[in-house]
Amino acid sequence: MRLTRRQTLLGLVGASSAGGLSVYELLDRTTIDGPLSEAGMDGLLTVADIVHPASPEDVEPVISAYVGRLNDERVRGLVTTLSELDSRSRRHFGASFGALSRAQGERLLATLGVNRVQSRPEGTLAERVRYHLVNSVLYALLTYPTGTELFGIGNPAGFPGGFPSHTEEP
Amino acid sequence: MRTHEIGWKTLPGRDSLPLVAGVGALYLLVTLGERILSGVVPIPTLSVVDWTAVLPVPVLLAAGPAALWGIPLGYVLSDAATSSLGPHTLVGVGAHLYLGYATCKLLSWFDGDASRGSVSVGLGRFVLAVALAAAGAAAISGWGSEVVHQTPFFIAVLPAFAEFALLGVLFALPLAGLFRRAASAGTSALGVTAAPEQQFDGRTNLRRVAAVTVGWLVVGTVASVGYRAFEKLPAGTFTSRDLEFVLLLRQPTLFGPGAGRLQVLLGAVLLSVLVVLLVWPSERAEVSTR
Numbered sequence: 289m290r291l292t293r294r295q296t297l298l299g300l301v302g303a304s305s306a307g308g309l310s311v312y313e314l315l316d317r318t319t320i321d322g323p324l325s326e327a328g329m330d331g332l333l334t335v336a337d338i339v340h341p342a343s344p345e346d347v348e349p350v351i352s353a354y355v356g357r358l359n360d361e362r363v364r365g366l367v368t369t370l371s372e373l374d375s376r377s378r379r380h381f382g383a384s385f386g387a388l389s390r391a392q393g394e395r396l397l398a399t400l401g402v403n404r405v406q407s408r409p410e411g412t413l414a415e416r417v418r419y420h421l422v423n424s425v426l427y428a429l430l431t432y433p434t435g436t437e438l439f440g441i442g443n444p445a446g447f448p449g450g451f452p453s454h455t456e457e458p
Numbered sequence: 459m460r461t462h463e464i465g466w467k468t469l470p471g472r473d474s475l476p477l478v479a480g481v482g483a484l485y486l487l488v489t490l491g492e493r494i495l496s497g498v499v500p501i502p503t504l505s506v507v508d509w510t511a512v513l514p515v516p517v518l519l520a521a522g523p524a525a526l527w528g529i530p531l532g533y534v535l536s537d538a539a540t541s542s543l544g545p546h547t548l549v550g551v552g553a554h555l556y557l558g559y560a561t562c563k564l565l566s567w568f569d570g571d572a573s574r575g576s577v578s579v580g581l582g583r584f585v586l587a588v589a590l591a592a593a594g595a596a597a598i599s600g601w602g603s604e605v606v607h608q609t610p611f612f613i614a615v616l617p618a619f620a621e622f623a624l625l626g627v628l629f630a631l632p633l634a635g636l637f638r639r640a641a642s643a644g645t646s647a648l649g650v651t652a653a654p655e656q657q658f659d660g661r662t663n664l665r666r667v668a669a670v671t672v673g674w675l676v677v678g679t680v681a682s683v684g685y686r687a688f689e690k691l692p693a694g695t696f697t698s699r700d701l702e703f704v705l706l707l708r709q710p711t712l713f714g715p716g717a718g719r720l721q722v723l724l725g726a727v728l729l730s731v732l733v734v735l736l737v738w739p740s741e742r743a744e745v746s747t748r
Contacts, residue, residue: 293738300730308605308722312714315545315607372608379542380506382493399506401613406686411715414609 316410320368324355330386331370334393335421336429346434354428362420365409369420372413376400397422474524481517481528482535485510489536510536510554511621512629515588518558519630529554549602553595556732557622560591560667563736567664585627590668592622594732597674601725604682604718611682611721615675663739667732674728678721685717 291299324332329352336347355363370385373396377385380399381392388396397403400414407423408415429435431446443449492509510533518525530551537543537550564587596619603614689708696704713720 293734296738297730297734300733301727304726304730305723308601308726309719311545312605312607312718312722315605316714375542375544375546376608379537379540380508381496382540395506399617401609404613405610406690408715411718412604412607412609414613415715 318368319364320371321364322367324363324367324370327374327384327386328367328370329355331373331384332421332425334386334388334390335425337390338394338397339422339426340429340435341438342429342435347429350432350434351425351428354424358424362424365416366420366424369413369416373400373417373421376413477521477524478528478531481513481521481525482531484513484517485529485532485536486539488513489539493540507621507625508550509625511557511625514554514558515561515591515626515630518562525558526555529558545606546602546608549599549606549608552602553599553618553622556598557591557595557626560594560732560736561587561626564590564664564667567661567739584630588626588630589623590664590671592619592626593675594667594671595619595622597671597678597725598729600678600682601721601729604721604725607718610686610716612679615679619675663735667735670728670731670735674725674732678724681717681724682721685713685720689716 329348332351332355333344333348336342336351337344340347355366358366374384374386377383377388377396380396381388385393385396397417400417402414402417402422405412405414405418407419409419410416431444433442433444433447433449436442436444488510513532514525514529517529521528533551533554534543534547537547565584568583568587596615599618600611600615603609604611608614689710693705696702714722
């Protein structure tokens with residue numbers, strides 16, 4: 289096939305634009321169904337270890353209860369994000385995200401730019417990690433006494449513990 | 459108008475299959491070595507560096523066309539070995555191929571007036587060629603990261619550039635003693651230093667490649683950061699200054715989150731321009747030898 293330089297350029301622009309946009313749209317709609325696995329819960333606990341000083345044993349029931357209250361769409365977003373994060377983690381550390389140490393997990397999130405992007409339910413992996421993992425875990429912990437007592441707040445905003453705290457003996 | 463034969467001139471022959479397999483094995487060796495080493499010396503910062511970025515430049519200089527097949531094979535093998543095979547594998551393959559090929563090509567353009575250069579000038583040119591190729595590879599990496607929804611362009615570009623440029627230069631420089639021989643073997647095999655019928659003015663081509671590469675990095679980064687900031691600014695910022703028309707550009711359903719679709723199109727156009735500039739240098743830059 290004989291092509292001029294200009295024809296080649298136009299062909300390449302057309303092919304790469306169409307190909308790039310197709311992949312972009314296709315991956316935008318790719319989600320993983322199913323409940324959060326044990327490895328997924330480990331991933332959330334790794335995030336909690338990175339973003340909050342509470343011990344993992346205290347944190348697990350809070351996060352587990354929070355995830356149980358999420359609707360299907362949020363769980364789907366969470367599972368998909370964790371699955372993609374696992375893939376990145378295996379590439380860099382040879383283990384899934386849930387199996388990483390605090391320092392390794394922190395380094396991976398920083399490499400993805402999670403600390404520099406805005407939270408977004410649909411977007412790049414970094415933006416989704418911030419929305420579905422970091423912000424969700426922080427919300428779960430900071431609306432429950434387990435996560436706030438370390439900071440001297442026994443009855444955080446959003447926690448329905450106001451009545452007993454006012455009626456019981458101090 | 460001059461026409462070009464688009465053919466599979468670089469298809470590996472049967473005799474180059476061991477070389478392709480060798481390059482693939484080298485990738486696998488570096489990946490698995492990195493795994494083992496990170497188990498012994500658990501430094502997270504080093505673990506997130508993709509050490510295979512060391513390979514494209516020396517491998518393409520030494521192995522020539524065989525590396526064009528060996529690099530994709532090796533990259534896929536190393537991703538498969540770490541159970542991280544996915545769409546981003548294609549992005550990595552593209553960036554590595556560009557890094558190696560563009561370095562060879564840029565060096566060949568420098569060769570046009572290399573006869574009067576000293577060793578230090580030669581090394582300087584080598585560093586410049588690797589840096590320019592690394593910038594292009596980083597832009598491809600950033601673009602690919604947007605395409606596969608991994609990280610925004612502005613996040614991916616800088617670490618990728620540092621990784622490609624530093625590892626490429628630092629680990630290819632020890633090969634400097636072998637460089638002349640390796641370069642002549644590899645680049646000649648690629649047909650980029652063989653005496654052509656026409657002589658190309660390398661500087662013009664270099665300037666064009668440099669302009670497109672730097673332009674891509676700047677425009678891509680500004681668009682990536684700028685649109686995300688624009689999305690978050692309150693509407694009152696614009697309405698109070700009679701700039702309501704600017705808000706018409708706030709169309710996440712049309713442009714994608716963070717203007718991802720625009721970023722994909724920008725990258726597709728500029729990548730095509732770079733490929734054409736490298737593979738088919740401009741006719742206007744030609745200087746007839748006859």
